[in-house]
Amino acid sequence: MCTVCGCSGEGVAIHGDHSHAEAGPPDHKHPPRNHNHCGHNHHHHGGAAKTIDFGAGVAGAHAPGQSQSRLIQIEQDILSKNDSIAAANRQRLQELDVLAINLMSSPGSGKTTLLVESIKALCDAFPISVIEGDQQTSNDAARIRETGVSAVQVNTGKGCHLDAEMVNSALDQLDLSPGGILFIENVGNLVCPASFDLGEARRVVLASVTEGEDKPLKYPEMFSTSDAMVVSKTDLLPHLDFNVAELIENGQRIRPDLQVMQTNAKTPDGLLPWLDWLRDLRAQVSAQHRSLAAAE
Numbered sequence: 001m002c003t004v005c006g007c008s009g010e011g012v013a014i015h016g017d018h019s020h021a022e023a024g025p026p027d028h029k030h031p032p033r034n035h036n037h038c039g040h041n042h043h044h045h046g047g048a049a050k051t052i053d054f055g056a057g058v059a060g061a062h063a064p065g066q067s068q069s070r071l072i073q074i075e076q077d078i079l080s081k082n083d084s085i086a087a088a089n090r091q092r093l094q095e096l097d098v099l100a101i102n103l104m105s106s107p108g109s110g111k112t113t114l115l116v117e118s119i120k121a122l123c124d125a126f127p128i129s130v131i132e133g134d135q136q137t138s139n140d141a142a143r144i145r146e147t148g149v150s151a152v153q154v155n156t157g158k159g160c161h162l163d164a165e166m167v168n169s170a171l172d173q174l175d176l177s178p179g180g181i182l183f184i185e186n187v188g189n190l191v192c193p194a195s196f197d198l199g200e201a202r203r204v205v206l207a208s209v210t211e212g213e214d215k216p217l218k219y220p221e222m223f224s225t226s227d228a229m230v231v232s233k234t235d236l237l238p239h240l241d242f243n244v245a246e247l248i249e250n251g252q253r254i255r256p257d258l259q260v261m262q263t264n265a266k267t268p269d270g271l272l273p274w275l276d277w278l279r280d281l282r283a284q285v286s287a288q289h290r291s292l293a294a295a296e
Helices: 068-096 111-122 139-145 164-171 220-224 234-239 244-254 272-295
Strands: 012-016 019-023 051-053 099-104 128-134 150-155 181-185 202-208 228-232 259-262
Touching: 068 099, 068 164, 068 272, 099 111, 099 272, 111 128, 111 139, 111 181, 111 272, 128 139, 128 164, 139 150, 150 164, 220 244, 228 244, 244 259, 259 272
Parallel strands: 099 181, 099 202, 128 150, 128 181, 202 228, 228 259
Antiparallel strands: 012 019, 012 051
């Protein structure tokens, strides 16, 4: 089990009706049945809704037989080791002058389609490589390879995210060219990937218009640790009841300097904001790498 995304049964906090109560682990007894249709309590119309917070423990995680303090130590050890490998990855990529982008999102937001179309648009200008993260199958890597670029599939099994060591192993399988772009497509998940540095230069989160405008509020760590948000599938907006402005407002409420690009992969100019951002970033990172090399 990944300690980062586990839920806590300790220190359950219940909020609502101006009350804050601390309770022990839930006893899993079924609540009394409400025999009124539609769930209405006819004696207490408009009663305060309550939130049962299973993440109130210090570590925000729970595993049978493990104390919160032990889980905190495990999580710190995991992330410390990961950060050390990520630093080595970052140094390696910097020396090669390779721009690494960590793409994250929930499943089905359009990461692979965005990648395929981006590769078609940019491959004549930059050497491009891809690391594909999924729990199983090499379907997405096969789609990427059809464009003619090199792609390494990393299957995480039961793992819910890529980590720096997985990326380090994948880097050994790639022939990276100076001045290139490395796209890392993370496992579809809006929780754990936010906690794991891979050695990337930038983090990008996709939020499709087929999802809710409140995604940044529900998954704040993902959006607060991302440098940019790609609003994907905007070609579907005429068929949906979706407020793009509200999504952007929520994203920048979590991270005020979050850069936002609205995209779709179905029209000729649908990716222009994203492609322009990548070209500008590629130039900026090259300048930074030259400056760092000169200082050494």
